[in-house]
Amino acid sequence: MSHDTFEQTMMFQTKQEEEMATSDILQAVHQALEEKGYNPINQMVGYLLSGDPAYITSHQNARNLIRKLERDDLLEELVRHYLESHQK
Incomplete structure (x- = not known):
């Protein structure tokens, strides 16, 4: 191994970080909100409208x-998904 090999930083990612x-x-997110007893749709809409991750x-x-x-x-x-799935 060369000296340069030891100076390079290797990246390690777990599957969850991919x-x-x-x-x-x-x-x-939907599943996590449901598991905690929240209404997932309401919470996600609150987040989307406000930008506040506390939702x-x-x-x-x-x-x-x-x-x-x-x-x-x-x-x-x-919006794209909704419209594509509701085309007549």
């Missing part, structure tokens, strides 16, 4: 997960 799809994050429980790392998504990107994705 990129999650938006739908996976929404499902995980999302920290249970199951849900608060950190939802904050990985930009709110405007999330809203765009939700």
